[in-house]
Amino acid sequence: MLTTMSLVTGLTIYFFYRVLNAPPRPEPDSYLDNDDEVERQAPRA
């Protein structure tokens, strides 16, 4: 039980951590939250 629960919890945290730390994409992306951030409008070098 504890092995299964630890494994599932660990993988959940790992993948969510990867999402939070994924580099942002240049605009326009799929999301509205950074639409006003001018410095991200330009494509990355």
Added chain:
Amino acid sequence: MSANKESWGSRVGLILAMAGNAVGLGNFLRFPVQAVQNGGGAFIIPYLVCFLVMGIPLLWIEWSMGRFGGKFGHHSTPFILDTMHKNRLWKYIGVFGIWTNIAVASYYCYIESWTLSYVLHSVLGTFNGMDQEAVAAFFNTYVSIGESTLGIPLEAIVFYVLCLLLNTWILSKGLAGGVERVAKIGMPLLILFGIFLAYKGFTITAGEAGAINDSSVGLNFLWTPDYTQLWSPTVWLAAAGQIFFTLSVGMGTIHCYASYVRSKDDIALSAMSAGWMNEFVEVVLGASILIPISIGYLGIERVSELVASGGLGLAFKTLPFLFTQWGPILGAVAGVMWFGLLFFAGITSSLAMGTPWMGFLQDEFNWGRKSAAWSFGLVVFLLGMPTVLFFHYGVFDEYDYWAGTVSLVVFALLESILFAWVFGMKKGWREIMSGSDIQVPKIYKFIIKFVTPLLLLWVFIGSLITPKGGDWGAAFSGEWILDDSSIINKLKNTSLKRQLAEATDPALITQLQDTLFFVNASRILLVVVFLSIAAMVYMAYKKRVREGRI
């Protein structure tokens, strides 16, 4: 030009909405019951294997199909499937992706409305001083549209309508402003409530507050592996079935949500994150509440009897009584958390069910978001009222069986064939990997092409011709008698007809005859709804041809 200008607010919001779509009542009510009935801790082995070779591939397939269709401005499965192959029939397969959601939402919102009502009853202390029989009788009265302790006439209908209005209003606020906002509030609260209740589930001590067992008794009951069950096809079928329900695959909601993601943005990692979040809620939280708490207070024997009738009974007829054992304040808090948790699990899923219909009307008939949302509310209300009014005549169960069970398997099977064999694995893999933030193991090319469709085919055939008592050994040795739970015998109403033939009490005969009538009538109604949506898809296609868009 489509009226659909929806967008997600943030990537975390999208993942929480996707996880919310997957996390539903089944995570807390169905999973622990399935585990208990299918080998306890051993069930987790086929369950996790099915998650790896069927659940995750289907998540990637549906996210990719959705994002691919979104490139062409499609946000519902009929025309998402249509873009993937030149054969015009695929769009009619896509009708499943709208029909399932409307039919499931019709009864699902009814359960959701019970949770809303029970939150209020927990706050008001309705269950204080009741014994277990009285709490169970309260539920039976509630669903019989009987008397109400709140003094509201037709309380069950009032809460059902309130719940539908709430869903419709949130949907009318759009993806970022409505669905995503609810997911961002609901999912953290759900996890918080779940952790509190799981803590209680882990710390029950025999002799305290009326408990007769330590929590370890319940946890051992649920988790002790019975490895003899591991080789039973019935257990594997149950595990595969649970993966369907829990991930909300084969419904069309994932396609719809993913259709608002641009092709250069990741889906592979997002799908994994949402999928594992659902597994955390199911395996860690879902397994630590219902069974351990029930066994702590009622014992294994009583809970085994209750489990036979499913998780709904335990959740609504038993737990409210057990919470009152913790005293009026903690009992009320636990009641609010339990039913609040179920409410958030339910509403994040029912909102997802509204989006394919809305996307279809916005894309094809230029409807505005608000009118599309209100039309969804109206259709669900009309289709859902029979489940409310004739709950005791099996209408609810019919919707659940055909739309919430069989349809998912059929649609998932067909879409996996379309993706891997018709659209082609080469293009399909490119879609999965486009913009990906993780490296998907190449073994999944093989799994998606061969293992997933074959497993789905096996699940479908296994459900179609389930042998009596799940005895596959006897079936393969030539004695293949169909079980009453097989699709074929369900369709023939074998169980009902047998009960009718054996009944001698005139009142029971009348009840069974009425049930048979309502069962057949609900099937006809579901078929009519399916055909009506198919007709709308045909009209949309003709409109596209007239406008030169095809």
